[in-house]
Amino acid sequence: MAAQRSISVRKVLRFLLTVASVVGLVVAVSSAARRQEKQHLQALDVRITNSDAVGFVGEKDLKELLFTRRHIQPTALALGDMDVRRMESIAVSNPWIESAQVYIDHQRVLHVQATQRVPFVRIFENSGDSYYLDTALKQLPLSSDYVHYAPVVTGVPHMLDSSAKKAIQAQIVYVVDKLSADPFWKQGVEEIVVRPDGEFELIPVLGNHRALLGDTSALDTKLRTLFLFYRNVLNRIGWDRYTLLDARYNGQVVASPALPWKPPVDRALSNMNWVKTIVKEDIPDTLTPILKAREAARQPVLPPAAKPAQKTAATASAKTPSVKPKTAATSQPPKSNSAPARKPANAPKQAAKPR
Numbered sequence: 001m002a003a004q005r006s007i008s009v010r011k012v013l014r015f016l017l018t019v020a021s022v023v024g025l026v027v028a029v030s031s032a033a034r035r036q037e038k039q040h041l042q043a044l045d046v047r048i049t050n051s052d053a054v055g056f057v058g059e060k061d062l063k064e065l066l067f068t069r070r071h072i073q074p075t076a077l078a079l080g081d082m083d084v085r086r087m088e089s090i091a092v093s094n095p096w097i098e099s100a101q102v103y104i105d106h107q108r109v110l111h112v113q114a115t116q117r118v119p120f121v122r123i124f125e126n127s128g129d130s131y132y133l134d135t136a137l138k139q140l141p142l143s144s145d146y147v148h149y150a151p152v153v154t155g156v157p158h159m160l161d162s163s164a165k166k167a168i169q170a171q172i173v174y175v176v177d178k179l180s181a182d183p184f185w186k187q188g189v190e191e192i193v194v195r196p197d198g199e200f201e202l203i204p205v206l207g208n209h210r211a212l213l214g215d216t217s218a219l220d221t222k223l224r225t226l227f228l229f230y231r232n233v234l235n236r237i238g239w240d241r242y243t244l245l246d247a248r249y250n251g252q253v254v255a256s257p258a259l260p261w262k263p264p265v266d267r268a269l270s271n272m273n274w275v276k277t278i279v280k281e282d283i284p285d286t287l288t289p290i291l292k293a294r295e296a297a298r299q300p301v302l303p304p305a306a307k308p309a310q311k312t313a314a315t316a317s318a319k320t321p322s323v324k325p326k327t328a329a330t331s332q333p334p335k336s337n338s339a340p341a342r343k344p345a346n347a348p349k350q351a352a353k354p355r
Contacts, residue, residue: 127158207239214248
């Protein structure tokens with residue numbers, strides 16, 4: 001009985017000691033946290049991660065948004081008064097900021113890191129409104145201090161229905177993404193037009209024509225066919241030969257001619273760097289044999305020359321016959337009936353008539 005009683009007392013003492021240690025540790029941590037919360041910030045570090053690519057928001061603008069407008073002096077605040085989650089929500093309320101991260105390190109430095117949204121396309125609506133659009137279909141307003149160069153899309157209808165507006169914006173982003181992925185189209189397209197029927201039309205940098213793509217279905221095939229037409233036809237006869245190139249049909253381009261038309265001086269336009277990419281591309285030239293066959297069909301077929309009655313030994317042995325000289329009977333023109341005949345040399349002279 002004594003042994004069992006001593007073991008029970010030992011367990012109780014061990015339990016009480018453990019509880020006392022845990023309570024002391026919690027009290028120490030709590031007091032340290034209270035002292036830490038009463039301390040103030042030592043420094044402030046504000047950074048824009050993609051400031052080299054986009055310039056809508058700067059570090060000064062972010063400081064003004066988080067502190068100046070709220071009449072807050074960061075270094076005068078205690079650590080316990082800093083709400084980092086609230087600061088992150090305020091930062092992303094800016095339409096040009098995509099994400100933000102705010103935290104305090106062990107050296108009591110407040111770090112604020114923000115990432116700007118990158119415009120993907122510039123939209124011009126028929127109503128006169130203009131704005132940027134990123135790949136997440138987020139509308140970005142224009143800035144009076146910064147202009148971001150992006151592909152231009154005009155003729156976009158103004159829609160109040162958010163679902164219909166998102167649908168047309170998704171199509172625009174899809175078309176721009178396809179054009180931007182190819183170096184030729186990225187440098188060769190000046191403007192993208194949304195027609196009233198919802199189809200897409202391209203205005204190239206060179207030439208006075210337009211390229212009609214239609215809807216976004218089979219867009220890769222349409223661009224490929226149109227590229228081959230540029231490479232095999234327009235690159236040779238000139239970029240002002242047609243006013244409209246319709247690529248809506250499967251595997252073909254319907255071209256409307258421009259009247260009047262004058263061939264350019266430099267048909268190949270080889271002085272343009274982005275046009276040189278056409279020639280460098282290893283693409284099978286399927287149109288040239290067809291054009292050559294049509295050109296050969298247009299040339300008149302000359303009748304074979306009449307064979308002479310007899311061939312000389314020299315002409316019969318020659319491999320490549322040359323043009324034979326005509327004989328005197330065939331080379332001289334026929335004499336007129338009214339011309340006097342020449343007298344032979346041995347003809348007797350007539351006696352002179354007496355005067």
